[in-house]
Amino acid sequence: xxxxxxxxxxxxFPGVIAHEIAHRFFCDLAKVPVxxxxxxxxxxxAGYVIHGQVNGLKSSFLISIGPLIINxxxxxxxxxxxxFPIFILEAENYSxxxxxxxxxxxxxxxxxxxxxxxxxxxxxxxxxxKEGGVLLMFAKxxxxxxxxxxxxxVIWFDAIYAFGISMLLPWLIGAL
Amino acid sequence: xxxxxxxxxxxxxxxxxxxxxxxxxxALLLSVIYSLILLxxxxxxxxxxxxxxxxxxxxNYSSSIQNLEYAIETVPTSKKAKIAIAKAYFANGNQQDDExxxxxxxxxxxxxxxxxxxxxxxxxxxxxxxxxxxx
Numbered sequence: 001x002x003x004x005x006x007x008x009x010x011x012x013f014p015g016v017i018a019h020e021i022a023h024r025f026f027c028d029l030a031k032v033p034v035x036x037x038x039x040x041x042x043x044x045x046a047g048y049v050i051h052g053q054v055n056g057l058k059s060s061f062l063i064s065i066g067p068l069i070i071n072x073x074x075x076x077x078x079x080x081x082x083x084f085p086i087f088i089l090e091a092e093n094y095s096x097x098x099x100x101x102x103x104x105x106x107x108x109x110x111x112x113x114x115x116x117x118x119x120x121x122x123x124x125x126x127x128x129x130k131e132g133g134v135l136l137m138f139a140k141x142x143x144x145x146x147x148x149x150x151x152x153x154v155i156w157f158d159a160i161y162a163f164g165i166s167m168l169l170p171w172l173i174g175a176l
Numbered sequence: 177x178x179x180x181x182x183x184x185x186x187x188x189x190x191x192x193x194x195x196x197x198x199x200x201x202x203a204l205l206l207s208v209i210y211s212l213i214l215l216x217x218x219x220x221x222x223x224x225x226x227x228x229x230x231x232x233x234x235x236n237y238s239s240s241i242q243n244l245e246y247a248i249e250t251v252p253t254s255k256k257a258k259i260a261i262a263k264a265y266f267a268n269g270n271q272q273d274d275e276x277x278x279x280x281x282x283x284x285x286x287x288x289x290x291x292x293x294x295x296x297x298x299x300x301x302x303x304x305x306x307x308x309x310x311x
Contacts, residue, residue, distance in 0.1 A: 017200055021193075028190040035185040039197060052182060052246060073206065081211045084218035089225060089254035090286075101211050104204070175222045 009046035014104050015111030016040050018074060019067040020047040022120075026066035027051045030059030045115070057135070060125035064118040067111070068146075072165055075109030078102075079166035088170060102166075109162025116150055119143035221250035225257050237268035248280075255275065258284055259294065266297040278302050285309065 009016055020039045027034045033052035040047050051114040054060045082098040082105070114122075119142070126139040149157055170176050191203075209272060228243035244261040249252060257282045265277030277298070286294065286306070 005288075014200075014204070018204070019198070021197060021201065024193075031190070034188040035182050035187060037188065039194075050182070050185075052187075074208065077208045078204075078211050081214035081218050084222045085251045085254065088222045090256045091251045092253040092255055094251075094253070096291045097210070097214075101207060104207060150244070170219075170222070173219070175219060175226065 005044060006042050006046070008040060008110075009040075012107035012110050013040050013046075015071065015107040015109070016046045018071055018108045019111045020049055022067040023049040023051075023063060023170070025070075026059075026062040029053065030056075030062060030064065033061060054121075054125060057125060060122050064114050064122040067118075068114055069107045071112035073111050075105045075112065075162055075165045076169050078105030078108065080169050083166050084175065087167065088175060101137050105166060106162045109165050110158040112147055112161065112165075113149050113153075116147050119146050126175065147150035204284075217250055221247045225254070225260070228257070228264070229260055232264050232267070235267075237264045239266040243266070255284055259286070259290060263294060263297050266294075266299065271299075274299050274302065278305070 017039045020037060024034060024037050027049065034049060035052065036048075037049040039049050051063070054063060071124050077100050082094075082101040085094050085098060086102060123136075123139050123143045126136050149161070168175065188243040225247040227238045228247065231237070231240035231243060241261060241264045244257050244264060247257040248261060251257065262277040262280040265273040265280070281294075291306070
């Protein structure tokens with residue numbers, strides 16, 4: 001089933017906003033100047049952060065990967081309690097609170113992946129820093145994996161990722 | 177955007193976010209806290225469900241029923257728990273409990289595999305109460 005990207009972004013807008021907040025937050029933490037932020041809009045991209053030159057690999061890594069970390073943690077925590085009645089115990093009716101928690105969590109989890117541009121910026125930073133060898137290889141591998149993940153969004157890989165993350169904490173504490 | 181172009185744009189003040197973003201973040205954090213407040217109750221129910229299923233596998237039906245009843249008290253519409261407790265009631269050898277098992281299955285839609293599994297323990301005379309639904 002083909003659903004336009006703008007419609008998916010609209011239905012999962014908390015994820016777009018959380019993604020851009022994470023970018024902005026890590027820019028501020030890394031003292032990188034931010035020129036413009038669009039937290040949400042109907043269009044492509046659905047949100048963006050325009051920032052200045054990043055100094056240092058650590059900052060570049062945090063700014064690029066920030067949304068992956070923040071959105072993944074938020075997805076896991078928001079869906080944590082709702083996973084039990086909905087997926088594990090398969091309740092036939094459940095509170096609207098669980099529906100809201102699951103929607104918010106899934107929306108945020110679906111927008112966890114950094115964009116291809118984010119990852120290309122990171123790889124470029126690694127190249128600029130002349131940090132060859134293992135670090136460059138790791139950066140390229142990571143960027144490659146995320147590009148594959150972004151490409152697989154056409155088969156709902158972002159939703160599959162969100163589902164996997166929502167089941168992660170119940171699995172880790174032995175409830176599955 | 178190129179560096180030269182960026183020079184003409186004012187830099188946003190660090191850590192200064194629009195009011196609606198602060199509200200959004202606050203709502204998210206409250207939702208996370210609420211999710212964590214709800215967690216223990218549903219985590220225990222899931223654990224009890226798991227224990228109930230394990231007890232059933234070990235043919236410890238009274239323990240199975242006890243654990244599954246706990247899960248159903250917390251999540252009364254849990255399909256999995258209802259099916260599991262019905263099986264435990266049917267399998268425990270006490271015919272007086274069979275009706276309790278049947279009560280738990282009222283209104284529950286069963287897939288073919290679950291039905292096949294259930295009929296291994298469900299008394300034959302109860303099986304006529306179930307209709308085949310074409311999908």
